[in-house]
Amino acid sequence: RVNGARLQSRLERLAEAGARPDGGVNRLALTDADRDGRDLVVGWMRDLGLAVAIDAVGNVVGLRAGREDGPPVMMGSHIDTVLTGGRYDGALGVMAGLEVIETLAEAGCVTRRPLAVAFFTNEEGARFQPDMFGSLVFTGQLPLAAALATVGVDGATAGEELRRIGYAGDAAVGRPEVHAYVELHVEQGPTLEAEGFVIGAVEGVQGISWTELTISGQANHAGTTPMRMRHDAGYVAAEIATFARRLAGEIGGHQVATVGALTLTPNLVNVVPERAVMTVDLRNTDNAALKDAERRLTAFAAATAAAEGVTLESRTLARFDPVPFAAPLVARVEAIARELDLAVKRLPSGAGHDAQMLAAVCPACMIFVPSAGGVSHNIAEYTASDLCAAGADVLLRLVTELAE
Amino acid sequence: RVNGARLQSRLERLAEAGARPDGGVNRLALTDADRDGRDLVVGWMRDLGLAVAIDAVGNVVGLRAGREDGPPVMMGSHIDTVLTGGRYDGALGVMAGLEVIETLAEAGCVTRRPLAVAFFTNEEGARFQPDMFGSLVFTGQLPLAAALATVGVDGATAGEELRRIGYAGDAAVGRPEVHAYVELHVEQGPTLEAEGFVIGAVEGVQGISWTELTISGQANHAGTTPMRMRHDAGYVAAEIATFARRLAGEIGGHQVATVGALTLTPNLVNVVPERAVMTVDLRNTDNAALKDAERRLTAFAAATAAAEGVTLESRTLARFDPVPFAAPLVARVEAIARELDLAVKRLPSGAGHDAQMLAAVCPACMIFVPSAGGVSHNIAEYTASDLCAAGADVLLRLVTELAE
Ligand SMILES: NC(=O)NCCC(=O)O
Ligand SMILES: NC(=O)NCCC(=O)O
Numbered sequence: 001r002v003n004g005a006r007l008q009s010r011l012e013r014l015a016e017a018g019a020r021p022d023g024g025v026n027r028l029a030l031t032d033a034d035r036d037g038r039d040l041v042v043g044w045m046r047d048l049g050l051a052v053a054i055d056a057v058g059n060v061v062g063l064r065a066g067r068e069d070g071p072p073v074m075m076g077s078h079i080d081t082v083l084t085g086g087r088y089d090g091a092l093g094v095m096a097g098l099e100v101i102e103t104l105a106e107a108g109c110v111t112r113r114p115l116a117v118a119f120f121t122n123e124e125g126a127r128f129q130p131d132m133f134g135s136l137v138f139t140g141q142l143p144l145a146a147a148l149a150t151v152g153v154d155g156a157t158a159g160e161e162l163r164r165i166g167y168a169g170d171a172a173v174g175r176p177e178v179h180a181y182v183e184l185h186v187e188q189g190p191t192l193e194a195e196g197f198v199i200g201a202v203e204g205v206q207g208i209s210w211t212e213l214t215i216s217g218q219a220n221h222a223g224t225t226p227m228r229m230r231h232d233a234g235y236v237a238a239e240i241a242t243f244a245r246r247l248a249g250e251i252g253g254h255q256v257a258t259v260g261a262l263t264l265t266p267n268l269v270n271v272v273p274e275r276a277v278m279t280v281d282l283r284n285t286d287n288a289a290l291k292d293a294e295r296r297l298t299a300f301a302a303a304t305a306a307a308e309g310v311t312l313e314s315r316t317l318a319r320f321d322p323v324p325f326a327a328p329l330v331a332r333v334e335a336i337a338r339e340l341d342l343a344v345k346r347l348p349s350g351a352g353h354d355a356q357m358l359a360a361v362c363p364a365c366m367i368f369v370p371s372a373g374g375v376s377h378n379i380a381e382y383t384a385s386d387l388c389a390a391g392a393d394v395l396l397r398l399v400t401e402l403a404e
Numbered sequence: 405r406v407n408g409a410r411l412q413s414r415l416e417r418l419a420e421a422g423a424r425p426d427g428g429v430n431r432l433a434l435t436d437a438d439r440d441g442r443d444l445v446v447g448w449m450r451d452l453g454l455a456v457a458i459d460a461v462g463n464v465v466g467l468r469a470g471r472e473d474g475p476p477v478m479m480g481s482h483i484d485t486v487l488t489g490g491r492y493d494g495a496l497g498v499m500a501g502l503e504v505i506e507t508l509a510e511a512g513c514v515t516r517r518p519l520a521v522a523f524f525t526n527e528e529g530a531r532f533q534p535d536m537f538g539s540l541v542f543t544g545q546l547p548l549a550a551a552l553a554t555v556g557v558d559g560a561t562a563g564e565e566l567r568r569i570g571y572a573g574d575a576a577v578g579r580p581e582v583h584a585y586v587e588l589h590v591e592q593g594p595t596l597e598a599e600g601f602v603i604g605a606v607e608g609v610q611g612i613s614w615t616e617l618t619i620s621g622q623a624n625h626a627g628t629t630p631m632r633m634r635h636d637a638g639y640v641a642a643e644i645a646t647f648a649r650r651l652a653g654e655i656g657g658h659q660v661a662t663v664g665a666l667t668l669t670p671n672l673v674n675v676v677p678e679r680a681v682m683t684v685d686l687r688n689t690d691n692a693a694l695k696d697a698e699r700r701l702t703a704f705a706a707a708t709a710a711a712e713g714v715t716l717e718s719r720t721l722a723r724f725d726p727v728p729f730a731a732p733l734v735a736r737v738e739a740i741a742r743e744l745d746l747a748v749k750r751l752p753s754g755a756g757h758d759a760q761m762l763a764a765v766c767p768a769c770m771i772f773v774p775s776a777g778g779v780s781h782n783i784a785e786y787t788a789s790d791l792c793a794a795g796a797d798v799l800l801r802l803v804t805e806l807a808e
Contacts, residue, residue, distance in 0.1 A: 083670040084623055084678065126672045153672075189628030208627065210673055219488055221780040222662035222685040223612065224593030224754030227652045229778060234663055238645035245639055248631045258626035259638055260673045266487040267665045268530045268557075269614055269683040269721065271781040274488065279673040281626040317673065350628030374633060376625040377675045 002396055004389030007099040011388070014040055014079065014095065015087040024379025025087055029080040029122035029133070030058070030161035037079045038167060041094060041119060048101050050117065054169025057137045057147050058121040058162050063176065064101055065114055066403060071179040071362075072114035073403045075100060075395060078123030078134070078354060085124075086381025088186040088371070088388070094119045096184045096392040100399055111403035113179055120354045121167075127152045129210065130318030135357035138174055153261075174361075180329065180402045181358035184367045184391045186383050189350050190374025198390050199337040199344040200368030204324040205356040206254060206285040206348055209294055210317035212277065213240065213301060217310035219266065219274035231309045234264045234273030239304045244280055244297065251293050254285045256350070279317065285348050287321050322348075323356040329365035329398070336397045342390050351376075367394050406800055408793030411503040415792070418444055418483065418499065419491040428783025429491055433484035433526035433537070434462070434565035441483045442571060445498060445523060452505050454521065458573025461541045461551050462525040462566050467580065468505055469518055470807065475583040475766075476518035477807045479504060479799060482527030482538070482758060489528075490785025492590040492775070492792075498523045500588045500796040504803055515807035517583055524758045525571075531556045533614065534722030539761035542578055557665075578765075584733065584806045585762035588771045588799045590787050593754050594778025602794050603741040603748040604772030608728040609760040610658060610689040610752055613698055614721035616681065617644065617705060621714035623670065623678035635713045638668045638677030643708045648684055648701065655697050658689045660754070683721065689752045691725050726752075727760040733769035733802070740801045746794050755780075771798050 017040055018026045018033030027033045042060060045052050050062030063072060077093025097117035104111070120138060125131025128150045136142035148159030162168040187193075192200050217231035244257040258281040265275040280297060284290035298314070305312040330346065337344035349356075349366065358364040369391035372382040421444055422430045422437030431437045446464060449456050454466030467476060481497025501521035508515070524542060529535025532554045540546035552563030566572040591597075596604050621635035648661040662685040669679040684701060688694035702718070709716040734750065741748035753760075753770065762768040773795035776786040 082672055082675055084675070125674065129673065131674065187628070188625045190630070190633060206627070218779070219782040220778075221592045221755055221782075222664055223610070223660065223687050223756065224591065224780060225660070225778065226594070227649070227660060229594060232649075232662075234666060235645060235649055238642040238663070238666075241639060241642035242646055245631070245636075256627065256629070256631060258636075258674070258676055259642065260626055260668075260675050260677060261671045262638060262642075262666060262668055263671065264664075264666055267667065268486055268781075269533065269664045270529065270535065270662070270685055271486055271488070271664050272662055273664060274782070281674055283627050351625055352627065374624075374629065375622070376628060377672075378623040378625075378678075 002099045002103045002389055002392040004385055007095055007388055007392055008385045010044065010095040010098060011087055011091055014091050020379060022379050025081045025085045026083050027079065027081040028083060028127045029124065030158060030165055034080055035165035041079060044098055045117065048098060048105065053171035054167060055171040055173045056144055056168055057134050058167040058169065059118065059134045059138050061116050061118045063114055063116050067110055067112045070113055071177040072116040073399050074116040074118055074178045074181045075399055076118030076120065076354065077183050077185060079119050080122055080124050082124050082126040082377050084379055085377060086379060088381055088383050089188060089376055090123060092186055092388055093184045096395050099392050100396045103396060111400060113403040115399065115403055123354055125318060128158050131352050132354055132357050135354035139357045139361045140174055141357060141360060144173055178358060178362040180362055181355060181364040182395060182398055183353060183355040184395045185353060186371045186376065187368040188371050188376035191347055192345060192368060192370035193372065193374065195345065196343060197345040198342040198387060199394055201330050201333040201344055201346045202325060202349050202366035202368055203330055203346050204322060204348055205353055206283050206350060207287050207290040207322040208318055208320045208352050209282040209290060211280045212315045212317050213280065214313040215276040215305060215310050217274055217308065220272040222270040222272055225272055230272055232272045233276040233310055236304050236308050236310055237262055237276035237278045240301050243300045247293055247296055251289055253289060255289060255293055256283050283350065285322055320352065323359050325359060325365040326363035329363055332398055333365055333367050333394060336394050340393055367391050406503045406507045406793055406796040408789055411499055411792055411796055412789045414499045414502060415491055415495055418495050424783060426783050429485045429489045430487050431483065431485040432487060432531045433528065434562060434569055438484055439569035445483060448502055449521065452502060452509065457575035458571060459575040459577045460548055460572055461538050462571040463522065463538045463542050465520050465522045467518055467520050471514055471516045474517055475581040476520040477803050478520040478522055478582045478585045479803055480522030480524065480758065481587050481589060483523050484526055484528050486528050486530040486781050488783055489781060490783060492785055492787050493592060493780055494527060496590055496792055497588045500799050503796050504800045507800060515804060517807040519803065519807055527758055529722060532562050535756050536758055536761050539758035543761045543765045544578055545761060545764060548577055582762065582766040584766055585759060585768040586799060586802055587757060587759040588795045589757060590775045590780065591772040592775050592780035595751055596749060596772060596774035597776065597778065599749065600747060601749040602746040602791060603798055605734050605737040605748055605750045606729060606753050606770035606772055607734055607750050608726060608752055609757055610687050610754060611691050611694040611726040612722055612724045612756050613686040613694060615684045616719045616721050617684065618717040619680040619709060619714050621678055624676040626674040626676055629676055634676055636676045637680040637714055640708050640712050640714055641666055641680035641682045644705050647704045651697055651700055655693055657693060659693060659697055660687050687754065689726055724756065727763050729763060729769040730767035733767055736802055737769055737771050737798060740798050744797055771795050
């Protein structure tokens with residue numbers, strides 16, 4: 001079993017990198033705070049005797065030799081956060097990987113296959129889109145050059161930010177080859193806690209569709225412009241946002257729809273908005289239903305824009321089909337949890353994860369632990385230390401098994 | 405008659421203060437660009453021999469002695485603009501005032517009463533609310549201390565900005581007493597142009613209601629949070645924005661409704677918005693109808709917030725009842741326009757103006773000239789030079805009449 005207190009202490013120290021005055025964490029990808037977090041984790045990797053490799057997009061892999069050579073069993077996740085993030089999303093999977101390594105080292109146990117702990121760049125996609133940016137490059141699903149040229153929401157370029165913070169490494173992208181990938185993560189949703197489970201055996205990740213809409217109308221005077229003469233970009237954005245909510249209800253099932261970002265220009269009380277830039281995040285476990293949602297949203301947006309006499313541009317920020325995890329691994333997560341007397345439930349993941357990208361190149365799976373109140377991407381994100389340790393115990397068992 | 409070319413040349417030179425690369429003007433109140441514009445106008449006032457007085461809120465009055473002492477006939481408007489403003493809104497009334505003075509000087513004409521040209525601080529209300537800020541203080545309808553303590557949309561304090569740009573003057577507030585006030589302004593709406601009129605005899609200003617709503621919900625993960633568990637501040641804001649549009653249609657008549665500003669926090673693609681701050685601008689010539697609109701908007705916002713489980717705070721940024729202008733003056737505007745063979749129409753003003761505040765302390769009226777395409781608060785705002793001159797001719801006649 002892992003040392004839950006040691007795991008907790010690393011989580012707490014990592015949370016100091018990018019700590020917000022309100023108790024949350026702001027470690028947006030490739031910022032100074034992200035660099036501070038990276039420096040900490042790389043230091044811990046070296047302390048544990050891991051060989052650290054950093055690739056050109058800033059993915060970091062710490063390798064522990066096995067009794068034999070060959071592709072390692074990899075544990076990992078990410079350490080970037082959203083602007084108003086918590087201490088567990090991503091961090092838990094990486095800290096648990098280190099904890100597994102340290103537990104094995106203390107026990108004098110060397111596995112047959114090598115082990116690796118990785119953290120991938122910009123998983124959140126909050127600063128640079130798409131999300132799962134680093135693991136997409138690692139698995140050959142996003143060209144390196146395109147990744148490095150990506151411009152973030154603040155106008156910064158990923159390649160320049162990597163160099164600036166000293167994490168544009170020289171390790172070969174996509175190396176080492178991976179034997180199997182296991183990611184421990186907080187659920188970030190309400191299901192496990194609400195239904196009294198400790199462990200989630202994650203069956204797969206739902207499909208994700210991110211679109212940016214740019215609506216261009218005509219600035220005009222709020223007091224003098226008759227309603228019928230308006231070309232109000234903000235009004236069209238608001239109609240689309242309320243439609244997104246209705247759409248989720250109409251499609252039903254696992255469908256979710258979110259307008260997370262909306263920026264008006266000039267954004268003044270007495271000026272009809274000239275421009276609105278908004279994002280729409282649509283997700284569904286069922287790809288056909290997701291495509292239906294995309295189609296209906298596109299049609300509604302086009303019709304509403306036309307009726308208001310504004311123009312509409314659409315840009316895909318991310319689009320991933322649902323990804324199933326390797327069935328034998330999902331079954332092993334379930335079985336190990338039962339062996340450890342931990343109440344376990346199979347469920348899909350609502351959030352995107354690096355594991356879904358690794359699944360393209362090796363058998364991959366995920367272990368979830370509950371999120372208090374189902375709250376995530378929020379400074380109040382919380383998972384009790386015994387639950388974190390329970391997840392790490394399952395990780396330890398599964399990884400040791402896979403490495404023999 | 406005035407010199408239209410000279411009027412035009414001053415308008416163009418003033419437009420260089422805060423000129424935007426896109427051809428528009430950004431001369432938000434009490435910024436460096438506003439100071440540059442003020443310096444220009446004060447220079448012109450001095451060149452014309454006016455005695456310049458600046459009060460504690462930055463209102464500037466240039467006085468020309470008459471054959472007798474006593475309260476002057478005042479011309480004026482404002483020189484601040486919105487962020488994406490044009491060259492005419494406000495500027496025309498002030499430049500025309502200078503042009504009237506210069507025309508009289510050339511003709512060797514000294515009126516019986518003194519004449520004054522004034523520009524009032526922050527009429528737009530784009531940076532500091534309420535609008536008509538300076539003329540409210542001038543007419544005793546906003547306490548000086550409250551005005552100076554006002555925090556703007558960018559966090560700056562009006563009093564500090566006044567000192568910073570050197571326009572916290574020492575003239576007595578509300579002085580000189582005013583015999584009558586006449587403001588020439590662009591219509592900013594479509595009516596005069598569409599119906600083929602050159603001059604608008606403004607009967608009054610419609611009622612204005614500005615409210616800021618702050619909606620506080622819960623940040624959460626866009627992928628994992630079931631729709632029924634959301635407390636989405638952005639969604640509630642969008643519902644209110646679309647309701648505002650419906651409300652204007654339902655109330656009908658002159659009712660307009662605008663959501664010009666909306667800011668989400670944290671404003672990220674995959675985070676359910678925790679906070680939304682929005683403005684609602686409601687206007688109507690009929691105060692009872694305007695009150696009805698306010699009541700219905702408040703009720704809808706409260707019900708929508710309650711249904712989503714978010715809290716709602718409301719703050720009044722500005723509230724002005726409809727203001728009628730002095731009937732004899734409105735009749736004189738109409739008559740003078742006819743004498744000059746200028747097609748004239750009586751109409752209400754959709755925009756707020758300093759004249760409506762001056763109306764509380766003296767007989768006041770306004771002269772409108774057409775806005776091309778009805779466009780204002782837009783970089784493309786335009787009124788042809790012969791129309792500007794026509795308006796200034798009416799101003800010249802009316803002011804000379806009132807000063808005898
Ligand atoms: N796990 C997680 O929060 N990933 C961020 C990408 C997403 O929005 O799902
Ligand atoms: N004239 C003008 O644009 N005034 C600004 C205040 C308003 O929004 O009506």
